[in-house]
Amino acid sequence: MSQLIGVWVAAFLTLCIFSFLSRDNPFFRFAESLFAGVSLGYYIGIVAVNTLVPNLINPLFGDFGANAHLLIPLLLGLNLYTRFIPRIAWLARISLAVYIAYYIGINMVQKIQGEIVPQVGSTILHPIGGVMTPVDNLILIVGVLAVLIYFYFSIEHRGAVGAVSRLGVWFLMLGFGAAFGYTVMGRVSLLIGRMNFLFIDLVRITGQVF
């Protein structure tokens, strides 16, 4: 029975969201606010149960001596909440600085080692090389150079530079078109999922109970 109640609540909320297709209305706003609130509550719960308890609380209470170093992230985390006390709000910046520094460091290596170098490397191709894809290589090289020229603003886009820049715009438009096509497919897929729920899952589960 609890499953039945669950699917009917889900169906009601789905219809509340779909009602926006007609016009903005209180049912849509109720479902939207409920989704935001439930998502936040779920997130807090899941972080507490899956990260804070097994990775911080249990080790500290289980073997404090071996895990005393965990006090550092604990204090840094608690320190973030000093921003609610105006007199010592500045202390929160220390924790934020550590957090930002860590992610800047990790991202710098990621971007250079994991993106710039391999992506540039995979663009260094023989223009007409390869047995199966000579045209692909040429298109890729011309496309990358044309788009880079389009985003190069230190020279006025006139004459030959202007022509290459316009070619870059064409490549960008093709890229955006492909991305938009994929986006349409993604959104339609989500609609398919909801319609499947309303017309098949809901009917099947209701039928199983009665």
Add this chain to the structure above:
Amino acid sequence: MKLERLVNIDRRIVYLCIAVGTTLPLLLPIGLPVSSTPPVRSLFEKVESLGPEDVVLLSFDYGPTTAPENTPMAEAILRHCFTRGIKVVVIALFPIGGVTMAGEVLANITPEYPQLQEGVDYAFLGYKDGAQAAMKQMGVAFVNVFPVDNGRRPLGEIPLMQRVVNYDDVDLIVTLSTNVIAEWWANLVNAQFGTPVAVGATAVSAPKYYAFLDSGQMIGLLGGLKGASEYERLVIDRYPHFARLYDRPGVYTAIKGMDAQTVDHAIIMAFILFGNTVHFLIRRRDRRAGLRDA
């Protein structure tokens, strides 16, 4: 004036056409053919090359909002791995529902393989916050990130995790992703630890991953519902006993979803063509009217 009415049709008529185009193929499947593309075949062949001694790390980096795209991928890949006896370590790094989706998919699939033992043939480590930091630390040791599994069992007590210490013991990472997390698996884990990475991405995020595919940083890519349907088709073609499973009425699969997807795309294209045709007719009529007035 009649032409103006045609370009200003009520948008709810478009919604109604899409709703009908989505629902009818779900209720009455058409069975349109599904052909596979190289990025999907590449992942399929990689899984085919693995066996009972190998380990796949399956990361659920999506939530319920993209389940219609990602869940069919997860189910097909998991079935493929379990059928080949490959050991699977399941984790979740997406906060809003990743661990729930992983639990649901495992609960759906594992009963089909009664011989499987949790902890021996597969392990479900649960969710961890801070994806990048977690990914980096798993390169040192899984136990540093997941001291206990999803059922609160210490990792040291799980037979599979006794031999899977870090990425060195993983033969393939498959991320089912809705956002930037898939990118991190490639530009962090693949770049720094060299473990092969494949991605089951939502359609919205799939285009940017083709660059990673071309550079060899990803060995396979399933793009949205289409990618999921291709993988399902490959699994069914290689292991025909799955056909019965996927053909069951009332069971949502990517192949069935692609019927609705194709009909919807045809409707959208028809409206685009219709709108453009009417637009050009109005332009031609106004131009002629202008010439006549002049």
